[in-house]
Amino acid sequence: MQDITIIGGGTAGWMAAAILSRYLAKHWRITLVESEEIGTVGVGEATIPQLQILHRALGIDEAEFLAFCNGTYKLGIDFVGWGDEDSRYIHAFGEIGRPLGLVPFHHYWLRGQRLGIAKPLTDYSLNASAAYADKFQHGVPASGAPLGGLSHAFHFDASRYGQFLRAYAEKRGVRRVEGRITQVTRDGESGDVAHVTLASGEQVGGHLFLDCSGFAGLLIEGALATGYEDWRHWLPCDRAIAVPCANAPDLTPYTRSTAREAGWQWRIPLQNRIGNGYVYCSAFTSDDAAQQTLLGNLDGGPLADPRPLRFTTGRRRKMWNHNVVALGLASGFLEPLESTSIHLVQSGVERLLKFLPQGAIRVADVDAFNAQAAFEFESVRDFLILHYKLNRRPEPFWRACAAMAVPDSVTAKLDLFAANGRITRLSEELFAEVGWLQVLLGQGLSPQGYHPLADQPSDGELAEFLKLLETAVSRQVAGMPDHAAAFARSAPTTMITTRA
Numbered sequence: 204m205q206d207i208t209i210i211g212g213g214t215a216g217w218m219a220a221a222i223l224s225r226y227l228a229k230h231w232r233i234t235l236v237e238s239e240e241i242g243t244v245g246v247g248e249a250t251i252p253q254l255q256i257l258h259r260a261l262g263i264d265e266a267e268f269l270a271f272c273n274g275t276y277k278l279g280i281d282f283v284g285w286g287d288e289d290s291r292y293i294h295a296f297g298e299i300g301r302p303l304g305l306v307p308f309h310h311y312w313l314r315g316q317r318l319g320i321a322k323p324l325t326d327y328s329l330n331a332s333a334a335y336a337d338k339f340q341h342g343v344p345a346s347g348a349p350l351g352g353l354s355h356a357f358h359f360d361a362s363r364y365g366q367f368l369r370a371y372a373e374k375r376g377v378r379r380v381e382g383r384i385t386q387v388t389r390d391g392e393s394g395d396v397a398h399v400t401l402a403s404g405e406q407v408g409g410h411l412f413l414d415c416s417g418f419a420g421l422l423i424e425g426a427l428a429t430g431y432e433d434w435r436h437w438l439p440c441d442r443a444i445a446v447p448c449a450n451a452p453d454l455t456p457y458t459r460s461t462a463r464e465a466g467w468q469w470r471i472p473l474q475n476r477i478g479n480g481y482v483y484c485s486a487f488t489s490d491d492a493a494q495q496t497l498l499g500n501l502d503g504g505p506l507a508d509p510r511p512l513r514f515t516t517g518r519r520r521k522m523w524n525h526n527v528v529a530l531g532l533a534s535g536f537l538e539p540l541e542s543t544s545i546h547l548v549q550s551g552v553e554r555l556l557k558f559l560p561q562g563a564i565r566v567a568d569v570d571a572f573n574a575q576a577a578f579e580f581e582s583v584r585d586f587l588i589l590h591y592k593l594n595r596r597p598e599p600f601w602r603a604c605a606a607m608a609v610p611d612s613v614t615a616k617l618d619l620f621a622a623n624g625r626i627t628r629l630s631e632e633l634f635a636e637v638g639w640l641q642v643l644l645g646q647g648l649s650p651q652g653y654h655p656l657a658d659q660p661s662d663g664e665l666a667e668f669l670k671l672l673e674t675a676v677s678r679q680v681a682g683m684p685d686h687a688a689a690f691a692r693s694a695p696t697t698m699i700t701t702r703a
């Protein structure tokens with residue numbers, strides 16, 4: 204038996220505990236240390252579809268999870284005012300249209316636009332059309348619908364999700380230790396972390412430590428001084444203020460992100476409330492003004508005091524250093540514009556399983572882990588930068604974002620798309636071509652040309668192809684039930700009986 208010790212019991216800590224307990228419980232002892240006195244960050248309620256894969260692997264019953272966590276379905280993110288002040292577009296999950304031969308659908312759509320025969324891109328996306336109609340349907344319809352089913356993620360109550368995962372992990376043998384860590388002790392010879400000491404004097408050791416201690420980075424930074432790459436020159440928002448409010452009558456199956464004077468506001472609909480927050484840049488607005496903006500733009504009355512948060516966008520120079528692997532906020536921070544942080548925890552734990560040490564930790568494994576983790580963070584960073592760089596808003600914050608120099612990797616993507624609508628994606632990049640496409644177009648970048656093979660069908664054939672897809676989408680969406688109907692009979696529960 205070897206010991207894995209998880210430091211921190213937020214979403215990152217309990218997610219790691221749940222996954223590891225599912226796969227490693229036979230040969231590893233898993234302990235999690237957390238402090239109720241310190242608490243968790245208390246935000247992080249929107250996700251991307253990859254979470255479904257994890258839930259399936261863990262055997263989590265979706266209805267049970269949604270009922271316990273007051274969860275709802277999410278089909279994409281609605282961006283309001285991000286191009287110019289009146290613009291609106293959706294980054295919907297799932298496919299758009301259908302490719303013909305080797306050529307992605309959007310090249311035919313671009314040609315159709317020129318000919319004046321193409322409808323808006325959303326009319327060819329099942330997810331976008333269902334989202335804007337407040338519809339949701341689980342799975343692939345039996346009617347032989349040509350476009351398959353919806354691709355969905357979830358919104359949920361962050362604190363309930365932590366409890367849900369905790370119950371799952373404890374049931375599978377994870378030992379929880381309550382207490383505030385006051386000291387981290389390293390081995391004099393190897394420099395590895397040997398044990399942590401709690402305020403009570405209790406010591407907790409381990410062979411491998413997962414630092415899930417949030418922004419504190421108790422082990423990865425506090426003890427190991429790993430260093431941090433600061434990305435604020437590309438993603439300058441550095442504060443947020445969050446507040447839940449009463450529900451609106453409609454239950455929208457998407458997250459909304461509305462651009463504001465010095466940042467953007469999120470709206471995350473749950474079954475019992477709406478989560479809201481304003482992510483902003485402190486150099487361009489004050490905390491008081493940000494709070495007023497947020498409170499002035501809620502769907503219902505606030506249900507708690509606004510909660511301020513501060514952060515520095517960037518990443519640890521190494522996510523794995525000595526015998527410490529950092530996950531969640533301890534590993535770095537990318538603002539929640541595309542709801543990626545919880546996914547980065549998931550993929551971090553999956554990566555750890557891939558490089559799990561057998562006995563001594565090997566440098567080659569650590570280096571490979573760190574290279575992959577850095578690439579993943581950077582590819583998400585680039586996608587976020589794109590939203591800011593291509594804005595056309597007039598306020599000083601937005602003008603500064605439009606003027607900033609961006610990484611070469613972003614410039615290359617913009618140049619490639621601007622010429623012929625091409626999008627490339629390296630294998631480990633998180634966001635698919637169709638994700639980039641919606642944001643590039645939505646932010647107002649229209650390519651000059653399109654793929655030459657999209658000229659092969661005649662004008663009539665192209666019109667027929669586009670009409671066929673548009674009709675298939677609208678028929679399928681018309682037959683879907685309302686999103687709210689999915690929760691009409693699921694009352695919040697306190698029981699957790701997830702399958703093994």
Ligand SMILES: Cc1cc2nc3c(=O)[nH]c(=O)nc-3n(C[C@H](O)[C@H](O)[C@H](O)COP(=O)(O)OP(=O)(O)OC[C@H]3O[C@@H](n4cnc5c(N)ncnc54)[C@H](O)[C@@H]3O)c2cc1C
Pocket residue numbers: 210211212213214215216236237238239241242243244245246247248249250361382383384385415416417418419421443445480512514530531532533539542543544545546
């Ligand atoms: C404004 C904002 C909005 C966000 N929105 C989203 C979103 O929509 N989607 C998304 O995917 N992600 C989002 N995130 C990120 C998401 O909240 C986090 O990735 C996720 O909650 C994981 O946090 P964590 O577990 O790393 O840290 P935390 O929740 O802070 O947990 C840290 C844990 O460490 C413990 N701890 C710390 N110090 C000590 C100590 N000395 N002794 C003992 N225990 C200690 C704490 O008690 C706690 O249990 C958002 C983040 C912010 C800041």
